[in-house]
Amino acid sequence: MIKKIFSLVIFILIINVASAQKKSIIYHKNWIDLNKNGRMDVYENPNAKIEDRIQDLLSQMTVDEKTNQLATLYGYKRVLEDSIPMPGWKNEIWKDGIANIDEFNNGIIRSSKSFSNFATFPFSKHADVVNITQKWFIEETRLGIPVDFTNEGIHGLNHTKATPLPAPIGIGSTWNKALVLKAGEIVGREAKALGYTNVYAPILDLPRDPRWGRVLECYSEDPFLTTELGKQMVLGIQSQGVASTLKHFAVYSVPKGGRDGMARTDPHVSPRELHELFLYPFKRIIKEAYPMGIMSSYNDYDGVPVTGSHYFLTELLREKFGFTGYVVSDSRAVEYLETKHHVSATYKDAIKQVIDAGLNVRTNFSPPKDFILPLRELVNEGRISQEILNSRVADVLRVKFQLGLFDVPYVDANTADKIVGADKNQDFVLDIQKQSLVLLKNAALTKDGKKLLPIDKSAIKNILVTGPLAMETNYANSRYGPNQLINTSVLQGIQNYLGNSVKVNYAKGCDVIDATWPESEIIYTPLTEKEKSDIDKAVEEAKKNDIIIAVLGEDDDLTGESKSRTSLELPGRQQQLLQALYATGKPVVLVLINGQPLTINWANRYIPSILEAWFPAQLGGKAIAETLFGDYNPGGKLSITFPKTTGQIELNFPFKPGSQANQQSSGDNGYGNTRVNGALYPFGYGLSYTIFEYSNLTVTPLAQKTQGEIMITVNVKNTGKIMGDEVVQLYISDKVSSVTVYESQLRGFERVNLQPGQTKTVTFKIGAKDLEMLDKNMNWTVEPGDFEVRIGASSEDIKLKQTFAVVE
Secondary structure, eight states: OHHHHHHHHHHHHHHHHHHHHHHHHHEETTEEOTTOSSSOOGGGOTTSOHHHHHHHHHHHOOHHHHHHTTBEEEOBTTTBSOSSOOGGGGGSGGGGOOSEEESTTSSBOSTTOBOOOTTTSSHHHHHHHHHHHHHHHHHHSSSOOOOEEEEEOBTBOSSBTOOOOOOHHHHHTTOOHHHHHHHHHHHHHHHHHHTOOEEEOOBOOOOOSTTSGGGGGSSOSSHHHHHHHHHHHHHHHHTTTOEEEEEEETTOSOOGGGOTTTTOOOOOOOHHHIIIIISHHHHHHHHHHOOSEEEEOSOEETTEEGGGOHIIIIIIIIIITOOOSEEEEOTTTTTHHHHTSOOOSSHHHHHHHHHHHTOOBBOOSSOTHHHHHHHHHHHHTTSSOHHHHHHHHHHHHHHHHHTTTTTOOOOOGGGHHHHOSGGGSHHHHHHHHHHTOEEEEEOBOSTTOOBSOSOOGGGOSEEEEESTTSSOOGGGOOTTSOBSOOOOOHHHHHHHHHTTSSEEEEEOOSOSSOTTTTGGGTSOOOOOHHHHHHHHHHHHHHHTSSEEEEEEEOOTTTSSTTOOOSOOSOOTTHHHHHHHHHTTTSOEEEEEEOSSOOOOHHHHHHOSEEEEOOSOOTTHHHHHHHHHTTSSOOOOOOSSOBOSOGGGOSOOSSOOTTTTOOOOSSSTTOOOOOSOOSOSBOTTOOBOSSOEEEEEEEEEOSEEETTOOEEEEEEEEEOSSSOEEEEEEEEEEESSOSSOOOSOEEEEEEEEEEOTTOEEEEEEEEOHHHHOEEOTTSOEEOOOEEEEEEEESSSSOEEEEEEEEEEO
16 A cells, blocks of 8 residues: 555656646646647637637547547546556547546545545645646647536535535525525535536426435425525536536436336426426526536436437527536436437447437446447447537537636645635534424423423433434435535434533434335334334333433435335334334424435324424534524425325425315215325425514505516514524415416515514515416416415415406
8 A cells, every 4th residue: 555655656746747847838828838839729818719719629629539528537436547647548548638527536436435545635635636637638638628527516515524515405495595505605615626627516306206215315396496596506606616517407306106226217297397397497597597517317208318309408408598518418328228218229329319419428437438439430430420529529618618727727726725624614514404404393282382392401301312313324424415524413412412411311212124124114014022122122211201302214225316215104113113202201302314205194193393304414413402402493494295195196386276186075076085185294384483473465566567577575573582584485376377377386485584573574576487387389478367476484374465467
């Protein structure tokens, strides 16, 4: 090992000496002689127009150099065997350049497994290695085309010890645009300091089926909420001089039956639903925030794989939405045309389909030559035209020019250690974690109306923290976020918070799952002797304590990518544990750790207080403790509907009139009481330790033309005794339309902080884009007629209403 490190150090020194020798030759004031010809070409001129620079560079590129700009090279521990450039690179296919290097020395191997070496941490060393690698491409390739260093970023930047974010479903539950903008700025700032130039975030998928494993990676089931938060993430990331790549385009999140893994196909989505729901976030964010990247998805739509669809990648994305960046495939999406969708007889055929359709860059966990060599054959055989090839390459080059990589290809490594790291952003990490918490239930325990939460620590002497997730923290480590952080469990958070003031006891109670799970969800198996014993021990311990905190739900092994579920019940023996704890007669608080809605009907009926924490990040335990004991008042709202049973799926928001209506047992069309009705918790739902009052709704004007604006104001007052946040939600209902539209649509929201007795006026502005719909001919239009403004604390808890008219 020492010998290897010594060899690497020597090689770095050699590279640096060689770079110093070339510096006087190619590095000039304000420009770089990238093609080493001794003069400033147009593509090397920082003052030339980007399109002129692109055309000049294309005119100098060979087919080999062009095709190399259409493939990803996965980084060290993925495909690359070297963490820095080595002499053998001159014999590799990337000697002619490469589009991007993905996840380069970021500390992730696969899944949530991590690695460490001199190039991952300290942060300045990573920036050094990125610079060394970029120098190799600048100085050792013929045209000196720089590399786009890409990396994941949905849970925070996907790098060792970077700043973590809660799972995106938790971020969605904050309903806080300013907070998400700041999160994006942190992700972008850390990426830039480390040398990454493109962040694969945010995810704009709508998880309309809660069984789908990747619910936790999405902001919301609702297109408007997803758009508003996703837009802020893009703006935040790109404000730091790095690209944001949206994913997954398109209709990826609703595979048949919510199945993930090797499925991910056959979304049953109508054309109208496709545009009004699933494409809505992409269209608006492309037009309003100008992201530089798009990731195409695995799935098909109406029988055509999206990554091979000219309609999706060219007609929609570029011609209608105006996207000008480059499209990178999700890993294996190209290969799936042959191996999964069976729309091509050979891989070479699949390559032709995706390039013709509009794909720019292929990504897979295999060497880039697997794609580049057959692509070159297709070009040389004339099956892919030079015109199409040049167009696809131009999109990649455009992003690199926009990022300034041709002019300032290197980063200041000395700043990385000062900028990057969870320790630099602890206040923010705790704040966003607390704002993601949702209070689902808080019932009164006594006749005077006193509720269980917040817990008065001065009134208790002993507290039991129990459940399989009380000490677990694996949910805080994401394949798509930071790694190698010291995470705080719920038990640790409570222990640290209470110190010696209250005795904190612990009993696990049960494992997250039982031995035969998931089969045990459909075929009951009796508890083993050990399972009985574990529950009995927890119960005996519970009897000695004043209050019980049960931490239940899912861990990282139960939900996530390729981990869809068939049931949404508490897994394993957790339900039996919860019922046994309740039977002690001691007050029970349920803390949920989970990545998707759970059908906790029994808990909702019998457990007095329930706090939804989703998959917290590093300081989750601290945030939960401060919330349980009243230092923080939860104000998050659900960004996804909780059904009562999987038999109700799909049950989500928005929905068409009558599509989620209750089944009557009498009256018109009442044929029997055969069905469970309604959501367990509706979209937008969330409680608080205080009370809010809505008043004085104004809508101005009450009649407006189709392209005019409507101003809406409402007063919100904190009538309780403690400070709190309320998320004021604006819904619009089109009363009569030429086609059936959604019963109600979210069109505005603001999270406001209010002191006791304080009143704030919240203002919304509604324009044509908020009222438009697809007519019978699938044209976007605003139809004249009456619209109802609905102001509320959730999609069902509507406080105030007012009608206005749109006129010709």
